Every structure is written in structure tokens, then in C-alpha cells.
Amino acid sequence: MTNLLTTLLSTHDVLLADGATGTNLFNAGLMSGDAPEMWNDEHPEKIIDLYNGAIQSGSDIFLTNSFGANAARLKLHDAANQAHRLSRIAAEIARDLADKADRKIVVAGSVGPTGEIMEPVGSLTHALAVEMFHETADGLKAGGADVAWLETISAPEEYRAAAEGFKLAGIDWCGTMSFDTAGRTMMGVTSTDLVKLVSEIPNPPIAFGANCGTGASDLLRTVQGFAAEHPARPIIAKGNAGIPKYVDGHIHYDGTPELMADYAAMARDSGARIVGGCCGTTPAHLVAMREALDTRPRGDTPSLDEIVEALGAFSSDSDGTGDDAAEPRARRGGRRRRG
Secondary structure, three states: OOOHHHHHHHHOOOEEOOOOOHHHHHHOOOOOOOOHHHHHHHOHHHHHHHHHHHHHOOOOEEEOOOOOOOHHHHHHHOOHHHHHHHHHHHHHHHHHHHHHOOOOOEEEEEEOOOOOOEOOOOOEOHHHHHHHHHHHHHHHHHHOOOEEEEEEEOOHHHHHHHHHHHHHHOOOEEEEEOOOEOOEOOOOOOHHHHHHHHHHOOOOOOOEEEEEOOOHHHHHHHHHHHHHOOOOOOEEEEEOOOOEEEEOOEEEEOOOHHHHHHHHHHHHHHOEEEEEEOOOOOHHHHHHHHHHHHHOOOOOOOOHHHHHHHHOOOOOOOOOOOOOOOOOOOOOOOOOOOO
């Protein structure tokens, strides 16, 4: 049966996804080091507010509060056995709100990385990774998610394991990587590499792309790298709201709603069919992005100079595909959460 996301992609030129999870939950009182997924159970009213922020801002897709709901990450909070239950609750809350909305909205079950390094570089086996992704995806499906939404992935091995886990759960999916190392992921994947990976895996995503990373400028350069390969599947762009800055003991993102409006239109014109925000993106940003996508006429692909003029400088000279690109780094864990 065709899922809702595929249906909306067939009837809409571009879809607006949601914004940050972590940023908005920290604004609601989440403390650094706490597991946001525990709030699905302990503070469901805060999760309802999070989801409603995206719905009321005009998002066509919003992600569940389940980014770290896998056994490896929850083990750090003595809750490894809660992955399925917390994923299910995250999706149940979302499903109820989406069903009450006055338009069709996709509930996308957020699935983040395990936080472990896979073999042969690390110790996480393919079989165990598949099992963890399967458990999370099965919980999201049980709660009513329309699709699973893999995000902030760095390693192709983990992307493949997730695809296998989603197949076992019987749920369609989307998948993004984070290109935060001079145009590459931490494990050395380029935009071209991801297009090739998506075309080859047995259970490919509905749509693929990039999320998080550094600033919005870098993400659009990566999106243009995807588009240059003429992929068969829709491209996702979920960029951060500017650059993170440490102010008075907290991380703040300097991207204004006006900047994110420009980003949204430029992401669409760069080839993205699904446009959203990641870290730092609040409902105020989403409102501006919605208006930009609805009112600004489609234009030509923006040049790199135009991107820099509108959104700020790139964080590196390299787009990750040249000889000067950074070497992959084996680093344990990665960022705790999206947004």
C-alpha cells in the first residue's frame, strides 16, 4: 500500500519538514545530558507542544522524539530495554495529533545512529546493528508512524544496517547523512558516495539527503552535489539554523527566520523536494520557511557565490569530492541528537 509520504510527493512540488528537536526541548526545560526520549513517558505534554509547533507552523512532515531510542544510546541512561516502548509512545503521541489536523501530515519516526562504530573499524557487528534498528523501527510502526526517518548517519555500514532493520520491521523509510567534515561525513562519505549507496542497497529509501552538519551554506553545497548525479529518488535538505555559538553557557544558533526563508527557497531551487531545518530551527523559522516556499517563484539553481551572499561563508573550501578533502575520522558516538 502506498504510504502518505509517497502520495504527498506525487502531488506537491516541495514538502516542508519540521525543525529541531533538541533545541526546542532544551528551550522547554530539558537539561544537558538527559535523554529526550524519556520525556515521551515523563512529560508527554512537552512532546505534544513540540509536535504542535511543527504542525501549526505549516510542516507537511514532522519527526518523532525518538532520535536516541535505541538500546546502545539508552544503555547510557540504564534504559536499554526501553527502546521499543519509548519509540512506540513517541509515535503514538504524534499519530494522535496528525490525525486531528486539518490536513494530511506525515508522521516520520526519527531514528538516529547507534553511537557505536561498526566493524571493521569498531566493534559493533552488522547483526547487532540491524537488531537495534529493527527494534526501534518496530516500535515506531506500532505507534503509527507513516515512515521511519534515519538521520545524522556518518557510516555507509550503518546506513545499510538501518535499511535492513527497517525491512524486517516492514516500514518504508527515508535516510539522511551529516556532511560535517569538509564536505564529507565523519567516516568519509561524499555526496556522490551517498547517491551511489542509495541506488545499490536492496531496500532503498523513499527519499535521501543531508541533515545537520555545519551551516546552511554547506548543506546546500552538498544538496547540489546530490542533484548533479541526477538521482532517481527525491532529495532531502534539513540544514541548521545558522552557526552554533556558545553564549552565556548555552549553545545558540545565529540563523534568523529571514535567513532560513532564504535557505528554504534556495534548497528547493538546488534540487531538494523535502526541505526542513535541523539544530536551532524553531517554529518561528518554520513559519518563514513555509511562506518562502509558498510565495517565492522557483528559480535557477543558485551559484555558490549566491549561497554565500545569502547564507554566509562555507566552513571549508572543499565540497568533499576533491583531492584536498579531509580524510575520514573514526570517532565514537558523534553528536547526541539532532537539533
